[in-house]
Amino acid sequence: MNFPKKGIKLLLLSLIVNFALFSCSEKKTEQTQTEAKTETQEVKEDQKIILFFGNSLTAGYGIEQDLAFPGLTQDRLDSLGKNYKVINGGLSGETTAGGLSRLDWFLEDQPDIFVLELGGNDGLRGIQLSETKKNLLAIIDKVQSKYPDTKIILAGMQIPPNMGPEYSEEFSQIYPSVAEEKNVTLIPFLLENVGGIKELNLPDGIHPTEEGHKIVFENVWEYLKEEV
Structure with a gap:
């Protein structure tokens, strides 16, 4: 699914104004890792762990972290009586290179x-x-090498055509290619029915609102429920 046409102009303008939101991760890395590490230490001996490893979308930028889709996943698991601990390893501004460099901390x-x-x-x-x-391949390789039994789910992403339609199209094809090569589960588009829809995103036009995260959660849960 592509971004709705009515949302492309909003996204392009928002990208120009809010680009800085995606370049501030360095200052928050230590704090985020420490918080995530604390969460990990609180896992009970018999609990299973779900690690969400991502950027500001996973971190829940602009809303309470518990209301982002990883927090909503914890709520659903708790309501079903599933003994899982969700770890939110999201960091605003994170790139694939940055993620690869900090992955060992979470493993x-x-x-x-x-x-x-x-x-x-x-x-x-x-x-x-x-x-x-x-970098995506390397991240998956590192997880599979250390923990062969870990189930991996890759969240696909699309971007508006501000870098040109050819770049955007090739970008979207990275995810199915990686998923096939590494034999991991693919969520085709994490922001399905959210990306580019004004009322489901914060004023920056990039990050989902609480209502938007509810939809993102359902997108994720469709694939996650088969594994828990």
């Missing part, structure tokens, strides 16, 4: 399910597509 304990949501910032910055794909 000290084995995640039973690893949800990878990265690449959107690469696309918005016009990073070479081969680099994005290489």
Whole structure:
């Protein structure tokens, strides 16, 4: 699914105004890692772990973290009596290269399910597509090598055509290619029915509102429910 035409202009304008939102991760890395590490240490001995590893979408930029889709996943699991602990490894501004460099911190304990949501910032910055794909493959390789039994879910992403339609199209094809090569589950488009829809995004036109995250959660849950 492509971004609705009515939302493209809004997204393009928002990208220009809010690009800085995606370049501030360095200052928050230590704090985010420490908080996530604390969460990991609180996992009970018999609990299984779901690690959401991503950028500001996973982190829940602009809303309470518990209301972002990883937090909503924890709520659904709790309501079903599932003994899982959800770890939110989202960091605003994160790229695939940054994610690869900080991954080891989150793999000290084995995640039973690893949800990878990265690449959107690469696309918005016009990073070479081969680099994005290489980093996604490397992240998956690292998880599979250390924990062969961990189930991996890759969240697909699309970007508006501000870098040109050819770049945007090739970018969207990275995800099915990586998923097929590594034999992991693919969510075709994480922001299905949310991306480009004004009322479901914050004023920046990029990050989902609480209502938007509810839809994103359902997009994720459609694939996650089969694994828990």
